[in-house]
Amino acid sequence: MLEPDAHDLSDDADYAASVQQGPVSITRNDSLGRSSLNDPEGAEVVYTKDNVAIHPTQFASERISGRLKLIKQGNALSMTWLPYKGQSSNARLSEKDKNLYTIRAVQFSDIRSIRRHTPTLGWQYIIVVMSSGLAFPPLYFYNGGVREFLATIKQHVVLVRSADDANVFLVNDFENPLQRTLSSLELPRALTPMCESPTTPDPDKGELDKSSNIFQNGRRQKHHEARDISIQVLEKFSLVTRFARETTSQLFGDSQYDSYPSNDGWKNSALSPAPKRITSLDNSPQVRDEVPVAADPVEIEKLSLVWGKPRQAPLGQEEWATFLDAEGRVMDSKSLKKRIFYGGIEHNLRKEVWRFLLGYYSYESTFAEREYLISVKQLEYDTIKKQWQSISPEQAKRFTKFRERKGLIDKDVVRTDRSLSFYDGDDNPNVYLMRDILLTYSFYNFDLGYCQGMSDLLSPILYVMRDESESFWCFVQLMERLGPNFNRDQSGMHSQLFALSKLVEVLDSPLHNYFKQNDCLNYFFCFRWLLIQFKRQFEYDKTMCIWEVLWTHHLSEHLHLYVCVAILKRYRRKIIGEQMDFDTLLKFINELSGQIDLDSTLREAEALCICAGENGAACIPPGTPPSLPLEDDSSAYPQLDDEIL
Amino acid sequence: MSYAYLFKYIIIGDTGVGKSCLLLQFTDKRFQPVHDLTIGVEFGARMITIENKPIKLQIWDTAGQESFRSITRSYYRGAAGALLVYDITRRETFNHLVSWLEDARQHANPNMTIMLVGNKCDLAHRRAVSTEEGEQFAKEHGLIFMEASAKTAQNVEEAFIKTASTIYKKIQDGVFDVSNESYGIKVGYGGIPGPSGGRDGSSSQVGGCCS
Ligand SMILES: Nc1nc2c(ncn2[C@@H]2O[C@H](COP(=O)(O)OP(=O)(O)OP(=O)(O)O)[C@@H](O)[C@H]2O)c(=O)[nH]1
Numbered sequence: 001m002l003e004p005d006a007h008d009l010s011d012d013a014d015y016a017a018s019v020q021q022g023p024v025s026i027t028r029n030d031s032l033g034r035s036s037l038n039d040p041e042g043a044e045v046v047y048t049k050d051n052v053a054i055h056p057t058q059f060a061s062e063r064i065s066g067r068l069k070l071i072k073q074g075n076a077l078s079m080t081w082l083p084y085k086g087q088s089s090n091a092r093l094s095e096k097d098k099n100l101y102t103i104r105a106v107q108f109s110d111i112r113s114i115r116r117h118t119p120t121l122g123w124q125y126i127i128v129v130m131s132s133g134l135a136f137p138p139l140y141f142y143n144g145g146v147r148e149f150l151a152t153i154k155q156h157v158v159l160v161r162s163a164d165d166a167n168v169f170l171v172n173d174f175e176n177p178l179q180r181t182l183s184s185l186e187l188p189r190a191l192t193p194m195c196e197s198p199t200t201p202d203p204d205k206g207e208l209d210k211s212s213n214i215f216q217n218g219r220r221q222k223h224h225e226a227r228d229i230s231i232q233v234l235e236k237f238s239l240v241t242r243f244a245r246e247t248t249s250q251l252f253g254d255s256q257y258d259s260y261p262s263n264d265g266w267k268n269s270a271l272s273p274a275p276k277r278i279t280s281l282d283n284s285p286q287v288r289d290e291v292p293v294a295a296d297p298v299e300i301e302k303l304s305l306v307w308g309k310p311r312q313a314p315l316g317q318e319e320w321a322t323f324l325d326a327e328g329r330v331m332d333s334k335s336l337k338k339r340i341f342y343g344g345i346e347h348n349l350r351k352e353v354w355r356f357l358l359g360y361y362s363y364e365s366t367f368a369e370r371e372y373l374i375s376v377k378q379l380e381y382d383t384i385k386k387q388w389q390s391i392s393p394e395q396a397k398r399f400t401k402f403r404e405r406k407g408l409i410d411k412d413v414v415r416t417d418r419s420l421s422f423y424d425g426d427d428n429p430n431v432y433l434m435r436d437i438l439l440t441y442s443f444y445n446f447d448l449g450y451c452q453g454m455s456d457l458l459s460p461i462l463y464v465m466r467d468e469s470e471s472f473w474c475f476v477q478l479m480e481r482l483g484p485n486f487n488r489d490q491s492g493m494h495s496q497l498f499a500l501s502k503l504v505e506v507l508d509s510p511l512h513n514y515f516k517q518n519d520c521l522n523y524f525f526c527f528r529w530l531l532i533q534f535k536r537q538f539e540y541d542k543t544m545c546i547w548e549v550l551w552t553h554h555l556s557e558h559l560h561l562y563v564c565v566a567i568l569k570r571y572r573r574k575i576i577g578e579q580m581d582f583d584t585l586l587k588f589i590n591e592l593s594g595q596i597d598l599d600s601t602l603r604e605a606e607a608l609c610i611c612a613g614e615n616g617a618a619c620i621p622p623g624t625p626p627s628l629p630l631e632d633d634s635s636a637y638p639q640l641d642d643e644i645l
Numbered sequence: 646m647s648y649a650y651l652f653k654y655i656i657i658g659d660t661g662v663g664k665s666c667l668l669l670q671f672t673d674k675r676f677q678p679v680h681d682l683t684i685g686v687e688f689g690a691r692m693i694t695i696e697n698k699p700i701k702l703q704i705w706d707t708a709g710q711e712s713f714r715s716i717t718r719s720y721y722r723g724a725a726g727a728l729l730v731y732d733i734t735r736r737e738t739f740n741h742l743v744s745w746l747e748d749a750r751q752h753a754n755p756n757m758t759i760m761l762v763g764n765k766c767d768l769a770h771r772r773a774v775s776t777e778e779g780e781q782f783a784k785e786h787g788l789i790f791m792e793a794s795a796k797t798a799q800n801v802e803e804a805f806i807k808t809a810s811t812i813y814k815k816i817q818d819g820v821f822d823v824s825n826e827s828y829g830i831k832v833g834y835g836g837i838p839g840p841s842g843g844r845d846g847s848s849s850q851v852g853g854c855c856s
């Protein structure tokens with residue numbers, strides 16, 4: 001079916017690259033059969049693709065998924081995209097929205113071009129530009145398949161790759177250069193908004209677009225479906241297109257814009273002023289629409305959004321009360337977690353809410369049950385604590401492991417956050433509390449014992465809880481998730497570093513390749529981020545905020561890995577541009593401490609997580625911390641016997 | 646700042662022996678008992694002069710905890726010098742030296758200059774390892790040796806500089822191909838290549854790492 005010919009699409013480097021993206025598979029949707037589904041009028045469905053979505057807002061989470069089809073009827077090829085019924089990812093998207101975006105039988109004779117985006121980061125998408133110059137919103141192929149889509153079109157209509165931009169496919173374009181020239185004379189360049197640009201956009205492109213435009217004018221008589229769509233809708237489409245493009249280019253464009261040393265037209269186009277009005281029915285060519293064009297500065301201001309949702313104010317006391325029923329049960333833990341994900345928690349409320357997030361309190365518990373739990377757990381804590389407290393000096397003499405463990409903890413608690421007033425000064429009782437909790441934990445979980453980094457994890461918990469037993473049990477819960485970070489054999493860390501490298505491979509393959517070439521694929525430069533959950537990366541209060549966000553497990557249990565990717569991506573230009581080697585990179589990343597804005601990082605991480613979708617999840621092997629270890633693990637904490645402290 | 650050479654150093658040894666304190670004493674000339682334990686690695690840098698040549702030391706202070714070793718080892722790569730530190734008040738930190746040496750020999754370049762530092766010598770009353778033992782160990786393993794105190798700054802400066810001048814001498818003797826950065830040495834802009842420095846890669850291989 002895909003016989004190669006002069007314009008075989010498989011000559012395409014990015015296709016090869018996209019195939020190599022491991023888990024990103026381009027699935028052929030053959031299940032529906034190309035000729036089996038004939039509708040009553042003899043139309044034949046020649047292509048079907050599920051999970052093709054549009055994003056009506058800048059929020060990646062708000063998408064409308066649907067099915068894209070190519071339908072052949074006689075000699076005419078048309079395209080439809082119908083949203084799935086009642087399957088909105090978001091309640092805010094009404095059926096009305098869906099109708100608005102539905103594409104009902106657009107004839108290819110009315111399509112001028114299709115621009116294909118196969119970004120290194122995120123989903124592939126296409127933008128269909130009508131002869132009128134209007135564009136449909138980007139159609140995102142969640143399951144891949146852009147190439148197949150184009151290949152199918154090519155079997156039925158003349159589809160040529162633009163000579164100027166390998167990602168633009170002209171529909172029914174005429175290849176006669178003379179005609180092209182003629183047409184460009186007919187439509188003076190002054191008509192195109194791009195001509196307002198002081199920088200010279202490559203001239204050929206405008207001409208090409210116009211030519212296709214002209215030649216399709218003649219055919220437009222036949223099919224008016226596209227025009228039947230109301231002007232309003234078209235306007236909305238067009239705005240959406242631009243909006244999506246700009247948000248997309250902010251997020252994804254980075255990989256093209258930044259990519260080193262690639263220097264195709266992206267850079268220029270991104271710098272040239274955008275058309276003042278994109279929405280137009282004046283036949284002016286708009287193929288430029290899809291290029292990430294940074295609008296004039298005012299517009300940039302307005303649109304300078306990344307894809308993640310704007311962060312909200314932290315959850316406060318009053319709002320918290322609304323999540324509880326009369327007995328104190330959390331009625332909707334899911335929306336609570338989501339709320340915290342987007343805003344964090346006010347500090348004075350952390351003591352209460354962290355206990356839920358960490359799983360120490362169950363969401364279904366009542367006030368009374370929690371009170372009871374606290375007292376029971378206090379007793380239990382005291383019992384475990386007594387186990388080491390009752391070790392006499394004589395016994396300790398013969399208990400090397402205990403002495404070593406205690407010695408190490410003693411040394412470390414005085415080297416943990418001592419610059420905070422909560423822990424500073426000589427004989428600070430909080431430092432002793434920390435020691436007691438860690439030592440008790442090392443008895444509670446003797447196999448895991450104590451390992452450096454644990455005091456960093458305990459410090460904010462104690463700071464928030466201000467109670468020994470409660471801190472202990474919250475710490476226990478945290479270690480249920482992060483304990484494997486401290487495995488002697490570092491297996492927990494290695495699995496996260498491995499997943500991280502896979503994620504970067506999917507989300508930013510040029511950066512991945514750079515690391516590969518420079519022997520940085522072990523990702524050891526991210527070791528500290530992962531081990532103590534960015535504790536030393538952000539200021540203390542920001543650390544508490546990122547922790548509660550991560551603990552919600554909203555979107556992913558492994559958002560922390562996407563946070564790593566987000567930070568790396570943020571500095572990719574510097575990393576690659578300065579050709580950092582492993583040593584330089586490690587030093588650079590160490591020195592980023594306290595330099596990174598948390599909110600935007602979280603938004604980017606969110607966006608990356610959504611973009612990566614299942615492909616991202618597939619990068620992360622089951623059991624990777626903080627996921628609970630796999631059931632069949634014989635021991636949760638594989639340790640080398642003689643090294644346990 | 647311009648330098649003739651840049652040397653990469655690593656500081657290794659058990660947790661709590663005072664590696665970070667030694668670094669801080671060397672770079673900032675202060676002793677700060679309340680700093681954070683090291684996770685992964687920290688960096689420090691300072692300029693020194695040897696035979697009137699400005700030399701920049703870029704120092705990697707690694708985490709001492711055993712379980713981090715599989716990762717900290719990767720930081721040894723391309724170090725020109727190492728400070729191997731133990732705590733004279735804790736015998737076990739001295740006993741572990743062998744395994745640290747093994748690690749260093751395996752993962753660092755064979756020409757790396759190693760300085761053995763017996764730290765906390767201000768705590769003479771709690772001494773658990775005698776100076777002679779330290780000397781003996783150094784001799785057996787071909788290390789330079791010094792006892793020092795990050796607290797009083799005794800011998801701290803000396804330990805770092807002695808290591809640097811040993812490396813410098815090795816450069817003069819043509820032991821390194823300084824154009825090969827895997828030796829942990831970079832020739833700086835302000836640098837006049839030493840007698841061996843002008844040589845190209847192929848000729849300097851003679852005195853190279855073929856040990
Ligand atoms: N009396 C005395 N105490 C010291 C000296 N050097 C370090 N210390 C103390 O020893 C403790 C550990 O010092 P660090 O420099 O943090 O130890 P480290 O070797 O960096 O340990 P890790 O980072 O865990 O590998 C600190 O609390 C210091 O106060 C010294 O020369 N004399």
Ligand SMILES: [Mg+2]
Nearest residue numbers: 664665682683
């Ligand atoms: Mg240290």
